[in-house]
Amino acid sequence: MGGLSTLSEESQIIKQRKQKALELERQGIELFPNDIRKPERAGAIKKVYGKYDAEALKDVQDPFRVAGRIMALRRFGKAAFASIKDSSGAIQIHVSRDRIGSDNYNIFKKFDIGDIIEVEGRLFRTKTNELTIEADHIRLVTKSMRPLPEKYHGIKDKELRYRRRYEDLVMNDEVLETFRTRARIVQMLRSYFTSNGFLEVETPMMQSIVGGATARPFVTHHNALGIDLFLRIAPELYLKRLLVGGCERVFELNRNFRNEGISIQHNPEFTMLEFYEAYATYEDLMVRTEELFAQIAMDIKGDTKFIYQGNEVDMTPPWRKMTLNQALVEVGGIAEKDLSNRETLLARLMELGVDMPKDEVLGKYLTKLFDLLVEPNLVQPTFITEYPTDISPLARRNAKNPEVTDRFELFITGREIANAFSELNDPRDQKMRFEEQVANRGDDEEIPPEVDYDYIRALEIGMPPAAGEGIGVDRLVMLLTDSASIRDVILFPQLRPLSSKRPDGKGTK
């Protein structure tokens, strides 16, 4: 696509625009002035005077001064209408030669769609009853050297929208709306935890030993220390060190990095909220999660029931709870007697087109089958509990059945949104599980290659009984903004660079 070239300087439109800019400059017009006083906001003016009819506006003597981007321009020789957009909304202006004088009007004639301008004048209503500013003064604020996308269809190509989010934001108002909602959700999460006595902290993004999740990390190198560092895949082990240190309620709201595939619900860097609460169990966290999510839904949607991608989601507590095995039987159609039968599980996986090694722990087979057969069907909020211990190395064993842990994952609209458990705080058990993990690692890059003995040491100092949870913030935002792709809730999602050169000259792959 021609539009994807980095700077298509040759385009005649751009040449013409630069030419016009030069002409304005020669006439002594500043193209990028820096003495614009803070303008009034289009949205605020509309909010107040939207109620005034033509008669009432005649009594409003005060002029209003706005600044914004010209989004539409309809010229008629000696007068023109334009739509001026700022971050609060758009307002129409009317510019006539008789009112601003022919010198100024000739300058205005050189303004283009996309330019940012300042306009001052009184309000009136047009024949078609649109609230409009009759310009007394008009001034260029920032010259635009490049044409905006088509005014009616805007910018639709998803690749262009993600690569040039600035243009997407200019053209598609709902984009800013989505990110405003995102900001509100983040703010609500933060204030929920803060007001419940949780301390917000920041723990290392660069870690010398990865941990806290099963995922391939990004590797970087610290020159002065002469060591490789990993971008964190989770903050968990540091937050639990803080529990040891006496921070009984902590949370961190920040980015994690996982060196894995990119998909409609995966971005290499994503935002996670992790919180830890001493003297609580995973069952307490279920209640907390219900309360928190219902509260956010009420605030954003005005209801705990809302539509996501055509399906109604009902977040009214309490939510459905099932054990992993129950879900596999009832939703996944696995026979109960097969749940511990490696051969039949493997055979079923083969049927589904998944070839897994024969020597994996049973939990891997069960969760893989769950991913395929159950997860997509969990549309309404559902807590899945009793995850096998062999795939939950940081979770506390269930008191009655040590083969499973006191853990849940939360699924909504067929996606994992949260993962929580009562924390393992017995350093002996933790050490055993870590060492076993590392011993069986092979060359699995998703498993840390070394045991974090300092974390064991911390547990030996003593971590109070606690429960912790991670919430996928991007996915929560997707749910509440009815976004189909994680890229729609991340301002600058990761894409392959357009022209990255490899040493072998073969392009980017």
Add this chain to the structure above:
RNA sequence: GGGCCGUUAACUCAGUCGGUAGAGUAUCUGCCUUUUAAGCAGAGAGUCGCUGGUUCGAGUCCAGCACGGCCCA
């Protein structure tokens, strides 16, 4: 990693059976002082993603590659 689809003007898109490139918006020129996807008349604007191949001739057919989307793993 696999499958399907896409990539043509700044943007949104057509392009038939293989015959040498089209529209709308935007831009430029002219007309136009109440329009709102303003209107009317005219003009300019293209490495048809890239590289090869088949052919007298390729946007179109074939192969490879790049980037993206969706689905699967």
